Amino acid sequence: MKKTALITGATSGIGRATAYEFAKHEIKLILCGRRQDRLDQLQNELSKSTEVITLNFDVRDRAKTLEVIGSLPEAFQNIDILINNAGNAHGLDPIQTGSLDDWDAMMDINVKGLLYVSKAVIPGMTERQSGHIINIGSSAGKEVYPKGNVYCGSKHAVLAITEGMRIDLNPFGIKVTAINPGLVETEFSEVRFKGGKQADSVYKGYKALQAEDVAEVIYFAVSRPAHVNIADVLMFCTAQANSTIVKKELI
Ligand code: NDP
Numbered sequence: 001m002k003k004t005a006l007i008t009g010a011t012s013g014i015g016r017a018t019a020y021e022f023a024k025h026e027i028k029l030i031l032c033g034r035r036q037d038r039l040d041q042l043q044n045e046l047s048k049s050t051e052v053i054t055l056n057f058d059v060r061d062r063a064k065t066l067e068v069i070g071s072l073p074e075a076f077q078n079i080d081i082l083i084n085n086a087g088n089a090h091g092l093d094p095i096q097t098g099s100l101d102d103w104d105a106m107m108d109i110n111v112k113g114l115l116y117v118s119k120a121v122i123p124g125m126t127e128r129q130s131g132h133i134i135n136i137g138s139s140a141g142k143e144v145y146p147k148g149n150v151y152c153g154s155k156h157a158v159l160a161i162t163e164g165m166r167i168d169l170n171p172f173g174i175k176v177t178a179i180n181p182g183l184v185e186t187e188f189s190e191v192r193f194k195g196g197k198q199a200d201s202v203y204k205g206y207k208a209l210q211a212e213d214v215a216e217v218i219y220f221a222v223s224r225p226a227h228v229n230i231a232d233v234l235m236f237c238t239a240q241a242n243s244t245i246v247k248k249e250l251i
């Protein structure tokens with residue numbers, strides 16, 4: 001039987017590439033995001049390969065998150081795969097001058113949003129005693145870098161929550177995975193720098209990971225045999241050694 005996946009943050013970057021990768025493998029898709037035009041476009045394109053529905057909600061809205069996921073049409077109710085991907089960095093500032101709004105956004109979206117979505121999906125998985133949750137962490141969840149403070153904190157939290165999920169869901173046979181990429185060329189930096197010029201230089205002078213590279217690893221994780229769980233992946237582009245060392249060509 002075809003599997004069903006719910007992907008948050010499907011309107012851009014890693015989530016969008018994962019939707020395309022899963023569609024190739026005929027996984028039924030519940031695609032989530034806030035930009036309706038992009039959700040419509042994805043539904044039009046991917047419906048050629050698989051069944052697709054879209055959900056428009058902000059993961060910060062606890063009531064709406066629980067409501068929309070709780071009222072899925074019957075054919076999409078049994079979620080086999082949850083990709084907790086929605087999230088971003090907001091700002092890159094030293095802790096002494098960071099913006100409270102940016103801090104709220106990162107903790108509310110990257111951490112609490114992930115929890116709300118999980119809360120809506122996990123009961124079905126425990127009832128069926130099967131499922132796979134993939135949380136998109138980051139290299140920032142393993143290593144703190146200058147001015148990364150709160151974003152790194154949010155991603156360290158994602159990793160701790162992932163480990164907690166793996167422990168608590170172990171009796172139910174549910175797989176839990178963290179995929180932790182380094183620099184990926186998406187809209188991430190446009191969001192972090194609020195569309196400012198700084199975003200233009202982030203992926204210049206080297207070949208960053210592409211969203212499709214991460215999507216392939218996500219599909220690898222979900223396509224392992226029943227007895228195999230890919231627990232934790234750290235992936236960088238070849239030019240990146242860690243959060244602060246990136247080999248760039250002079251341009
Ligand atoms: P993008 O900015 O390209 O995509 C972010 C996605 O998250 C969009 O689809 C956006 O959709 C969604 N999103 C953001 N805020 C909300 C919200 N409040 N409610 C619902 N959806 C939301 O970035 P990436 O693809 O790069 O990021 C995806 C994940 O990967 C994030 O968790 C990020 O932290 C992580 N990551 C990214 C790396 C990178 O270098 N790019 C590296 C490591 C991890 P919409 O605006 O339509 O709601």
Ligand code: 8X3
Nearest residue numbers: 138139140182183243
């Ligand atoms: C995104 C990668 O290095 O900008 O999580 O934090 S980084």
